[in-house]
Amino acid sequence: MGIQKEMYLEAQKYMVGGGSAGGRFNATLGQPLYMDRCEGAYLYDAEGKRYIDYHSSAGPALFGYKNPRLKKAALEAMERGFFWGYDTQETIELARQLCRIIPCAERVRLVNTGSEATLSALRLARAYTGKEIVIRFEGHFHGMHELLWYNHNGEGDMDSVGEIRNVPDGAGIPACFGDVVKNVEFNDFEALERVVERCRGKTAAVIMEPISYNCGCYPAKKEYLEKVRSLCSAEGIVLIFDEVICGYRMRPGSAQAYYGVTPDLTTLAKAIGGGFPIAAVAGKKEIMEMGGPTGPAGVSGTYSGALMSVMAALECAKMVQEPDFYDRLESIGNALYSGIDSLMKKHGIKGHVRGVGARFGLYFGVEDPEDDFNWRTVKKKFDADLNGRFLTGALEEGIYFHNYGTSPVPAHNGFGIAHSAEDIDFTLDRIDKIFKRIR
Ligand SMILES: Cc1ncc(COP(=O)(O)O)c(C=O)c1O
Known part of the structure; x- marks a missing residue:
């Protein structure tokens, strides 16, 4: 053996x-x-x-x-105390760099994982709009929580409008969560329009991976993205790009810079920390400030903005701008x-x-x-x-x-x-x- x-x-x-x-x-x-x-x-x-x-x-x-530069950043954090629940000059600098690099980022909130980032983005969108429905796309993946873990691998029946029945990607997901989740086919604008029409006045957010690497490499068509952007603006729906994988993957502004289409919120994780556990939700000031303490929505965590991850992420932000x-x-x-x-x-x-x-x-x-x-x-x-x-x-x-x-x-x-x-x-x-x- x-x-x-x-x-x-x-x-x-x-x-x-x-x-x-x-x-x-x-x-x-x-x-x-x-x-x-x-x-x-x-x-x-x-x-x-x-x-x-x-x-x-x-x-x-x-x-x-x-990576020797990330190692140096982590060792410096070790010297300084490696964890405490306080922000530092480096935290402010990291947020400043993210606002510079990512087109939609006017404010940033740090979290630890991609799943936390998408959960937080949805909460902010719901708090901002006062609405509950979220529209997502077949095949896309946004983390392992009840709010969005549907139809990543499973194929649901599609009705005449283009809405696809929820297929949870595993057991243990209560059906009631699915009541506020709608799935449509990616790159089919008319289907999205019809589902938005069906849910008019009730939709808080449309969330997508603009390039769904979780399906191999399933990119949006540029024209499609532009239309989705206009539709969301016209309907008062928060457009969220989940760039947990896309982030830093192609030119630093990620998929939103690649397409020239700016969402209202974005989620980032993985490459932004170069291997250290850090993630972020970022976007328009008025939506982001729905989060505490400026607003009524709780988006917080014991390990958010931990020094070692922050210092590593700051080095990553520098590297992608070289x-x-x-x-x-x-x-x-x-x-x-x-x-x-x-x-x-x-x-x-x-x-x-x-x-x-x-x-x-x-x-x-x-x-x-x-x-x-x-x-x-x-x-x-x-x-x-x-x-x-x-x-x-x-x-x-x-x-x-x-x-x-x-x-x-x-x-x-x-x-x-x-x-x-x-x-x-x-x-x-x-x-x-x-x-x-x-x-
Ligand atoms: C696009 C996307 N969003 C969210 C997540 C969840 O990230 P995490 O595993 O850090 O919770 C992933 C994970 O692969 C992802 O690919």
Whole structure:
């Protein structure tokens, strides 16, 4: 029995499913992959095997693992006391930087996780509008709370108006929460318009991932986003961009700068802390100030704005504003995406890569890139079997793509600033071998 198997057996005696999060389970292995250490673009598992990382631990590792600048920031925080429930000069500076970088940000509230950020954004929107309904989009994911955890993986029936029946993404979600959640298809403006019409006067917010990396890489069409923006403004609905994954992923202003469409509120997490637990809700002053102590809505937490996370996040904010940061990410992305596309062609593998910034989906079985704009079409065409064989080959060859084992569409993968041209060459060489075996 290998070390991994032994650790799994031991871990299951004390930890649910042998892992500290459901998402640690890797369906390719049939267990979590236990690690020893990580550095730059590399993960080293408990047996010392090295992998080039294309998971980025679900997103935070945009700056590479054990980034020396983040380490320095964290050590400085350790020296100063590492935790206290008070703000500092650095907290103010971090908020100032976020307001500078993110177009919609006039005020910021720090929280710890993406789930807290989306929960807080909805509370602020409801407090501001005095309304309750939230409209979300099929396939998108906003965290594991009752307010929004519907129809990420499950496909509900669609009625003649275009409203899609709620399918909770797990057990334990009381039906009453779903009463104020409506789902529609992304990129179908008329469907959204009809559902808004049906819920006229009752809708607090429309929330979306402007690029839903949680569906691989499922981007909004620009014209669609512009229309959604106008509709929300006309109807007095708070438009929320959940940029928990998008944040910093492509040019610092994230998806809202990429599209030139400014939401009322945005949620940020993952890359903004470079691996330290920090998240934020940010947006228009009058909506943000519905939060305490300026307003009646509670948005607070013991660990909000913890010094170590703040100092690391401040260093991340500096790094994304340095002149060559995104040029480098884009050149890595271009080499990787075009390289995998060429290898698919070379081996006659149906599919393509879609990547925006430093995150991408591998669309095995989906030949027409136009299909990527529709979750149901991708779900029908996605070749899960081929994807599974690719992921098995990748693990063997020392390139790490995570397999949650739950998604009916491509997973989200990513890289970071620590990936070198040599790492990409190595990766493409290994993918060439894998494609040869699985085609
Ligand atoms: C778009 C989006 N929103 C919210 C969340 C929840 O973030 P967290 O896992 O930090 O609670 C995630 C997590 O993957 C996410 O991808």
